[in-house]
Amino acid sequence: MSGRQIKTPLRLRLGVAVALLCSTAPSMALNTGTIVSSALSPDCLEYRVVGICYWLRCSLSGCSVRTSVKVRHYVPDAVVSSYSNTGENPWGEIRTMSLPNPTAQAGGDGTSNLDHENNLAKFKNADVIGHPGGELFNQFSSSFGYSCQGVGTAFMPYLLSTLDTPAWRYNMPEAVYPEALIPGQREVGSRSGMSLWGSVYPRGGFLHQSDDYKAGAVVAQRAGDIVTRRGQPHVYQPVLASARDGYWPAGALMETDPSTGKWQELTPRASSSCMVFPHDETLTQARRGDYAWALWRPYSCCQRRGQTFLGSVDFN
Template identity: 45%
Template sequence: MKINCTFLAKLLSVVMLTSLIPVQASINTTAIMASSASSSCLNYKIVGTCFWLFCTKFGCSIRTSTKVKHFIPEMVVSSYNHDGQNPWSEVNSFNQGALKGGEYRSPHKQYTQFTFKNADAIGHPQGAISQMLNSTGYYCKSQTTPFVPYFLSGLDFFAWKENLPEMFYPEAMVPGMREVSKADDNWGNIYPRSGAINQVHDYKASAVIVQRVADIVSRMAQPHIYLPAAKKGGAGEWLPGPVKESNAQTHKWQMLYPKTEQSCSIFPHGSSVDTHSDKMSTKGDYAWALWRPYSCCKRRGQKFLYSIDWQ
């Protein structure tokens, strides 16, 4: 029996190269909770003073408390191609009925490439630090509930797959309106807020997809099937407003998968020639933590009067 040495050498080289490729495992709840201990994402600040009316049977007095401002990881927003590919292992079965995704090239225009992604937004499990600080009164409480699905693209079929009705919105038809872009680096348009995007770079396409999801869930009465995270604040608490792309005052993103980062940023980031090769997923699945800004002060009376910001 003769052995083709050339073929054997090629086969051996392929095996060696394959063994060098890192295997991407999914991310679990424990790792997500640990990632929330990020001081740079938290951006904790003391910003002012709150005034409360405190009354007893002997009379009333005015008490003060410190007003703080910081970001909270509200949700884990994932973007992926196929059903069951959510990289968050404990919730990857939530989005049943998700459509087949991936890259599609137009048969008429070979230079045009569309990517379709499924997506979901699940309540962030927070972390031990958040749970410990909540009891102090100097850490704001999140409006979201851990593990609750706020958006599942499989349920939002017509809007997510068919672009209805947002394909007719001015933001979807006028170039330059509501885009994730800066200078000469355009990652994609926000509208229509669906799963299809004309972007050849998989990381950038996924980033725009999760930005669309954040845009939906942070607003009330949108033409989608979802649970809004857009509550109004109560006494001594100020909840975040709607997410706006390229605006770090409204939100931040912390990448969880395929690379877990300890810092936050907004899209787009990096230079126009940055390939983001260290953040590319081999399966097209990605996950980010969505951080949003909160302000609050510790309750020190029965009635909140007003607050004063120092800046």
Template identity: 35%
Template sequence: MKLKQLSVALFTAATLTAGSNSKADTITTPEVITKTTSAFFNCADYEVVGVCFWLYCTITGCTVKTSAKVAHYNPEITTQTYRNAEKPPWVETRVMLDAMQAGHDGSLIGIILETMGSGLDELGGGAGSENKAASHSNMTFTLTDSFGNPVLLASKVIGSSGYVCDPQLTPMYPYYVSNLDTVAWRFSIPEMFYPQSLNPFGSLLGSNSYNWGGYYPRIGHVTNHDLVKESGLIAFRSAHFLSRRGESHVYTTIAQNSREGFWPPGPLTEHSGKWQQLAPKGETSCKTFPLSAGTGPSDGLSGYRSDDGAHVWNLWRRYKCCKDRGDFLYDIEW
């Protein structure tokens, strides 16, 4: 069975068997679906932006038909960030991740870690170590995985209406698993040599006065004291190369080509995508990163912070489309 078919099968089974309750540091597939759909009206920003013209021909002749050109945001991928490799927050992904990456001993990942001389005996992340009084490390390492949002299954059903744009992504498909991208994600090879990585002010997620850090190099190491900022930066870093082709990572791109009556979003930038937190805080709205200015418990972000470093986010991006009514001629956008 192909991986995409297996992903859909696992998604269906998980949805039917998972309970509706979960611990505070976990989330289930039914909860992902519920929280995603509850945010649709706030996040989709649905609007009619123009009209498409089609040439429709039969044996009796040809005529020009029209259809509305619509635009709205879609929940493309669901991204989880976490430190405990044995306990990703999205419960139903654990079986798939176990099957894909296995354990440290005897696995390909373990061989890579041993070859790189890492000395690690597990695949997880964590905070910096304080091995003596004069030693202090702000460096943390976070794992992340991105799956096609399960609600995409519904968009495939209703996308034929022409009034909903189908992203053509597969629900529950693992577009990125950071432990399968060990060389780049953990050891920053070759990301550390990129010009963007050498300029600490060239890729800030936010403004010069308030930001969550640089998204280059796009790796799992972050120097940050704040869990929600760390998680958001990690999620943005992975989505940044996921939305592009030919990047130096092990992943499946979510980039798509335009076609007649269908215009997908371009590569992700600081302002082109919107994020919705699913865990620990179940949001019903979307925002761009960084969420808000603040540095402490009174900054309004306390509910967004997980005690164990595990967070789950939806990435919403804007699509345009119109119903196919023949051979595409042209479109007008106002």
């Protein structure tokens, strides 16, 4: 897709729009309009020229080598919701996708009914839905130059934990994976740095974490981890594209590594910036344990300038 050049005043207007629509003030109910407007984020986009692509173009008059600019930026592929009560996804318009069923009901936290004890046992449902802001985002990203196509399809359900009961509620078979049994493997945060939020495995809805925001973030990380890989023991569809000449899509998401993906908070606070877990920003606790983030993924691409792709060179 060739990026259409837009005059600078429009870029300024987009910047003002994102400042107004995606401020760090506490948000109201999450809806599609709010999610679409959140895609106008220069911080999350992180547009960069990273190299040069070489193409061989041949015609009746002969062959020549042509070049095109290689760019890299992030794309909001999906919305990942992490919420306590089954059937109550904070994104209201898609709530009917993940209603309770005979194998997935209720939810919430464990309790000892003793006020002096911390409630450590948490359970979160998780849904991964295609980001609805693709068309607006494409206009926004093309104002910076040539832009790359993401893989997410608007409103596509990539993972619904209510349909993934054996893995999500019983941790089968991942409860016996080495990543789940050996401390220090695949963790969100650091034990030595006293910033451990939780472990990625087993990738289900249960974990022990006294902070509800951190519990929601770890479960969102687990859901993102699943859908960005193929052949996982879950009921889901991968959010992955295949590489082709002049196009390098995002790969597997890895915790704490922004080069594989980053998160934009949508609720309980709407943010115009992206980050990875763990982070040092203010953690706003949701009243009903409902959280949602947009998952932005990195893509690189360059415009086709010939019949044969000869390769690319990246700048240091």
